[in-house]
Amino acid sequence: MSDPQPESATQQSRTPEQRPSRLVVLAGPTAVGKGTVAAAVREQHPDVWISVSATTRKPRPGEEDGVHYHFVTEAEFDRMVESGDMLEWAVVHKVARYGTPRGPVDEALAAGRPALLEIDLQGARQVRQTMPEALQVFLKPPSWEELVRRLVGRGTENEEERERRLATAREELAAEPEFDVTIVNHEVHDAADDLVTLMMADPQVRP
Numbered sequence: 001m002s003d004p005q006p007e008s009a010t011q012q013s014r015t016p017e018q019r020p021s022r023l024v025v026l027a028g029p030t031a032v033g034k035g036t037v038a039a040a041v042r043e044q045h046p047d048v049w050i051s052v053s054a055t056t057r058k059p060r061p062g063e064e065d066g067v068h069y070h071f072v073t074e075a076e077f078d079r080m081v082e083s084g085d086m087l088e089w090a091v092v093h094k095v096a097r098y099g100t101p102r103g104p105v106d107e108a109l110a111a112g113r114p115a116l117l118e119i120d121l122q123g124a125r126q127v128r129q130t131m132p133e134a135l136q137v138f139l140k141p142p143s144w145e146e147l148v149r150r151l152v153g154r155g156t157e158n159e160e161e162r163e164r165r166l167a168t169a170r171e172e173l174a175a176e177p178e179f180d181v182t183i184v185n186h187e188v189h190d191a192a193d194d195l196v197t198l199m200m201a202d203p204q205v206r207p
């Protein structure tokens with residue numbers, strides 16, 4: 001009987017603790033539940049580091065500065081972009097800017113923590129260019145009808161805002177083939193578990 005396929009030299013020479021940790025981008029259409037899945041990961045898997053984005057939008061009730069987002073002024077956001085502090089950034093829903101501060105991501109990866117960016121499609125595309133080693137995960141709703149139900153059900157947006165978000169969602173759904181892996185968000189804890197399984201896997205091995 002022949003020996004099983006040998007592992008690559010890189011894998012053989014590293015213990016799991018020594019492996020470079022994995023950067024994972026979670027993107028998907030509006031209201032698919034990226035934020036809820038990320039929150040479930042935060043709760044159940046404190047070993048995973050989750051990026052806190054900067055945004056120029058105003059906080060919603062219950063949102064805390066530095067926890068859900070870094071809420072910044074337009075001028076502060078400009079300054080972060082100009083000084084190269086943003087790993088990626090985008091105008092989302094044509095209303096506000098959102099971006100990933102670069103320093104904390106580098107620090108988390110250097111400390112060996114698997115890191116998660118929950119960002120929009122434009123941001124995911126930028127990270128694909130600048131950090132092609134990142135694993136790109138697409139979170140998909142069980143159906144279009146379910147996505148609309150979730151979007152309307154959230155009730156935090158007015159009619160015009162909802163229409164704008166639906167239009168963005170249609171475009172975003174069409175982007176699924178760009179991604180390495182798709183997770184269907186049937187149930188938030190299952191989706192979070194699937195995501196963490198991917199994050200904990202050896203980053204040298206693409207699923």
Ligand code: 5GP
Pocket residue numbers: 029030034053054057088089090092098099100118119120121122123124
């Ligand atoms: P919300 O305003 O509902 O919290 O988020 C709106 C959208 O912005 C979501 O699709 C979310 O993924 C995206 N988003 C949040 N943070 C970032 C970021 O740092 N960069 C980019 N490109 N998109 C982000």
